[in-house]
Amino acid sequence: MTFSVQAAVAGRGFDVSLAVGPGETVAVMGANGAGKSTLLNVIAGLLHPDSGTAELDGRTLFDLTAGRGQWTAPHRRGTALLAQEPLLFPHLSVLDNVAFGPRSAGASKAAARETALRWLAEVEATELQSRRPAELSGGQAQRVAVARALAAEPGLLLLDEPMAALDIHAAPLLRRLLKRVLAGRRAIIITHDVLDALMLADRVVILENGRISEEGPTREVLRRPRSRFAAGLAGLNFVAGGITEHGLRAGVLNLYGQHHDVPGPLPAGQPGVAVFPPSAVSVFPSEAHGSPRNSFAVTITDLEPHGDGIRVRAGDGGQLSADITPAASADLGLAPGMEVYFVIKAGAVAIYPS
Amino acid sequence: MKQAMNGGYGGVPRWIYVLAAAGGLFVVLPLAAMVAKVNWSQFIPLITSEASLQALGLSLRTSAASTVLCIVLGVPLALVLARGSFPGQRVLRSLVLLPLVLPPVVGGIALLYTFGRQGLLGRTLEVAGLQIAFSTTAVILAQTFVALPFLVVSLEGALRTAGNRYEAVAATLGAGPTTVLRRVTLPLVLPGLASGAVLSFARSLGEFGATLTFAGSLQGVTRTLPLEIYLQRETDADAAVALSLVLVAVAVAVVALAYRSPRAAERAPAHSGERTTTARAAGGAVR
Numbered sequence: 001m002t003f004s005v006q007a008a009v010a011g012r013g014f015d016v017s018l019a020v021g022p023g024e025t026v027a028v029m030g031a032n033g034a035g036k037s038t039l040l041n042v043i044a045g046l047l048h049p050d051s052g053t054a055e056l057d058g059r060t061l062f063d064l065t066a067g068r069g070q071w072t073a074p075h076r077r078g079t080a081l082l083a084q085e086p087l088l089f090p091h092l093s094v095l096d097n098v099a100f101g102p103r104s105a106g107a108s109k110a111a112a113r114e115t116a117l118r119w120l121a122e123v124e125a126t127e128l129q130s131r132r133p134a135e136l137s138g139g140q141a142q143r144v145a146v147a148r149a150l151a152a153e154p155g156l157l158l159l160d161e162p163m164a165a166l167d168i169h170a171a172p173l174l175r176r177l178l179k180r181v182l183a184g185r186r187a188i189i190i191t192h193d194v195l196d197a198l199m200l201a202d203r204v205v206i207l208e209n210g211r212i213s214e215e216g217p218t219r220e221v222l223r224r225p226r227s228r229f230a231a232g233l234a235g236l237n238f239v240a241g242g243i244t245e246h247g248l249r250a251g252v253l254n255l256y257g258q259h260h261d262v263p264g265p266l267p268a269g270q271p272g273v274a275v276f277p278p279s280a281v282s283v284f285p286s287e288a289h290g291s292p293r294n295s296f297a298v299t300i301t302d303l304e305p306h307g308d309g310i311r312v313r314a315g316d317g318g319q320l321s322a323d324i325t326p327a328a329s330a331d332l333g334l335a336p337g338m339e340v341y342f343v344i345k346a347g348a349v350a351i352y353p354s
Numbered sequence: 355m356k357q358a359m360n361g362g363y364g365g366v367p368r369w370i371y372v373l374a375a376a377g378g379l380f381v382v383l384p385l386a387a388m389v390a391k392v393n394w395s396q397f398i399p400l401i402t403s404e405a406s407l408q409a410l411g412l413s414l415r416t417s418a419a420s421t422v423l424c425i426v427l428g429v430p431l432a433l434v435l436a437r438g439s440f441p442g443q444r445v446l447r448s449l450v451l452l453p454l455v456l457p458p459v460v461g462g463i464a465l466l467y468t469f470g471r472q473g474l475l476g477r478t479l480e481v482a483g484l485q486i487a488f489s490t491t492a493v494i495l496a497q498t499f500v501a502l503p504f505l506v507v508s509l510e511g512a513l514r515t516a517g518n519r520y521e522a523v524a525a526t527l528g529a530g531p532t533t534v535l536r537r538v539t540l541p542l543v544l545p546g547l548a549s550g551a552v553l554s555f556a557r558s559l560g561e562f563g564a565t566l567t568f569a570g571s572l573q574g575v576t577r578t579l580p581l582e583i584y585l586q587r588e589t590d591a592d593a594a595v596a597l598s599l600v601l602v603a604v605a606v607a608v609v610a611l612a613y614r615s616p617r618a619a620e621r622a623p624a625h626s627g628e629r630t631t632t633a634r635a636a637g638g639a640v641r
Contacts, residue, residue, distance in 0.1 A: 044526050074525040075534075081526040087519055091541040100537070104529035152527045 003156050003186060005061070007042045007052030014038050014049075014210035018188075020156065025187045027201035027218065029194075030229060035210040036190045040158045043188070044081045045074035056155050075104070080154035084161045086145035088133035094144050095120070095129040101152025119147040123177055139170025143177060150181060157187040163196065175199060194222065194233045206230050226273060226354045228319075236275045237320050240354060243272035247294075248351050250274075255294050257349030272353045280348035281322035283312055284341040285332055294344045300336050303329065310334075314342065385602060392599055393592040400596040408574045409582035410600065416490060416578060417558035420497035424554040427498070428505035429547070433535075435506065436513035447510075454503045461499050462567025469495065469568075492569035493576050497558035504557050505550035512546020513539070552612040556605055 006017040014035045020026050028036050041047035043054060045061065048071070054061035061077055063070040080101070088097045098116035099109075107115065120126045123143045133141055142162060149157060162178065163171045179199055182189075189200055197204045197218050204221050206214040206229050213227040225231040231238030241250030245268045248255045255274045259266050266272075282288075288295050301318035304311050310329045312322045322342055334340070393400070400406065434440075435447050453461055469486040470476045479486060486492050516539075524538045525531075540547070562580040569576040571585065579601055587594040 044522075046522050046526075073530075074522070075528050075530050077526070078528070079526060080528075081523060083519070083523065085519075087523045089520060089524070089538055089541075091544075100524065100529070101527040104524075104527060104533055148527065154526075158526070 003056045005043055005054040007049035009038060010050045012038055012210060016212055020186055020188060022186055023184045025182050025201045027197035027204045028188060028190045028207060029197060029204060030207035034207040036207055037160060040160050044079050044158055045077050078155040079158055080149040080152045081158045082145055082149045082162050084164045086141035088141055088144060090133050094131050097144060098148045098151050100148060115151055119151040123147040138166050139173060142166060142174055157185060159187060159189040161190050224352060225275060231275060236277055239274040243270045244268055248272055248274040253296060255349055256346035257351040259351055266351060267353060270353045272351055274349050274351045276344055276349045278321040278323040280344055282343045283322050283324055283332060284343055287341050288343045294346060295341050297339055298342050300334060300338045300340060302336055303334060388595060388598060391595050396592055397596050400593045401600055405573060405582060406597055409577055409579045413559055413579040416493045416497055417555050419494045420501055420558040421551055421555045423498045424502050424505045425551055428502050432506045432509035432513060436510045450506050451503045453500050458500055458563030459567050462496060462564035465496055465499060465568040488570045490575055493565050493578060496564035496568045497561045500561055500564055501554040501557040504553040508550030508553060509543060509546050512543040516542045549612045552608055556608045559604060
């Protein structure tokens with residue numbers, strides 16, 4: 001009873017292989033254009049990949065390996081899609097929208113409505129049943145859309161940024177609802193929000209340029225990111241390079257740090273990454289000495305408000321950041337273009353193989 | 355000024371209004387001139403003569419039949435043009451729209467050489483005991499020929515603006531293609547379909563050239579109202595004017611219906627995407 005997909009779309013440089021266990025929810029994250037929606041459309045049968053296979057609970061969704069050309073139509077796949085917009089059928093009442101899946105599966109009108117009422121109750125929208133979609137708020141409509149997708153009893157639920165179009169008041173409500181209904185349900189959710197990944201998913205998959213760059217349990221990926229994208233999600237500075245005896249070398253930059261997970265010497269010679277939080281970075285006007293510390297010159301690219309403090313972005317394209325207090329920023333007279341020194345205690349830098 | 359205060363910046367220069375007024379007059383003035391010519395004392399007897407009533411009845415019946423035929427043939431055509439993708443799609447679209455720009459007489463001749471006694475299909479049909487040319491069926495075929503593009507254009511536009519996202523979602527919910535068509539696609543484009551059907555009906559009602567060429571002018575069988583008006587004009591101008599007024603009245607009613615239907619359909623959809631759909635569908639109707 002598993003779901004697995006392996007698919008390539010040459011025109012989009014897309015080549016992904018993914019498996020989802022029963023009752024598992026996987027969050028797919030990545031920059032715009034990384035291929036997240038392509039993945040869902042391929043699974044749902046809305047996009048024809050050039051090659052690959054997919055299987056859901058023993059049924060073949062498609063098998064395009066050489067010599068075979070098996071293709072299951074979208075409506076026979078059992079992969080309900082919930083998009084960014086609710087896309088409720090405007091000409092049907094809320095109840096009939098939710099009853100659409102059961103009706104299509106061959107249930108009688110009465111039975112389908114009964115099922116629909118059950119799912120409307122599940123998303124706490126029973127009182128909306130006789131309304132038209134036009135009479136719903138964005139949050140209400142998305143709740144009904146969740147009920148409609150669940151009422152189709154999909155073997156795999158596909159959610160394409162379901163919270164993205166909601167305002168800040170409606171999103172937490174839907175997130176709570178999704179946490180409840182996704183528990184023990186097999187689902188793939190595309191999201192930009194690390195909170196969704198933490199709250200809703202057991203596992204996170206990072207897509208970059210049409211390929212999976214990193215995957216693992218959400219907590220683990222956020223704690224020990226191996227890709228720049230995941231580090232950005234976790235709010236960590238990220239430097240990739242080669243591991244040395246005492247740290248990591250990336251071009252001219254030498255970072256001292258330690259392997260947090262495994263005691264003992266670092267596995268020198270391997271490619272690795274150094275990760276450290278912006279709050280561990282101090283900013284000095286001149287080089288600071290003292291052991292064990294990292295100190296290197298950078299040029300400030302941007303200053304931006306961040307919580308109570310100020311985030312100083314510096315270095316290559318502003319890829320390194322330091323969080324300092326407004327007072328410190330004023331004392332130093334920081335401005336974009338200035339050259340300053342970033343100083344990080346070696347103990348705050350985690351280094352591990354990538 | 356009032357416009358600017360109510361609806362924001364209008365952006366229409368004043369001299370445009372002058373030209374627009376001229377355009378409006380250009381349409382209204384001839385109609386007014388015709389109404390002025392109506393012999394009101396004889397109006398009722400003129401339009402209730404046997405020939406007139408027969409022509410009006412025939413016109414309404416054949417136009418209704420050709421509208422049904424337009425829907426039966428035009429909906430699949432519009433669907434294939436808007437949703438399908440196959441070689442020759444653009445050529446097919448151009449060909450389907452051809453009757454819009456073709457002189458109706460030419461259409462009539464083309465139909466004659468297809469369904470006529472010596473025509474492409476006519477000979478086979480004749481063997482089967484069917485004779486189409488110069489029958490009421492011919493009237494319906496002629497009207498369908500010229501009216502079909504109106505329905506296809508209108509519906510294809512509505513289908514394109516509606517997009518296929520609702521259909522994709524319906525499919526992932528387990529609905530097969532026929533269910534999607536019946537329960538999602540057609541209800542979504544109903545305003546476009548309605549205005550297309552109304553326009554087809556109006557075009558059928560006014561059809562003259564193709565009908566005369568392909569079906570002739572036999573009272574009670576093929577002589578529709580436009581043919582009757584043309585015939586009367588030579589002998590009894592008063593009757594022609596009176597019947598013209600009837601045709602205008604029917605046409606006005608039809609156009610009013612076409613304008614009303616998209617707005618009536620607006621009660622259902624309300625989020626932004628839908629508004630554009632309805633607006634475009636209405637735009638399609640005006641075209």
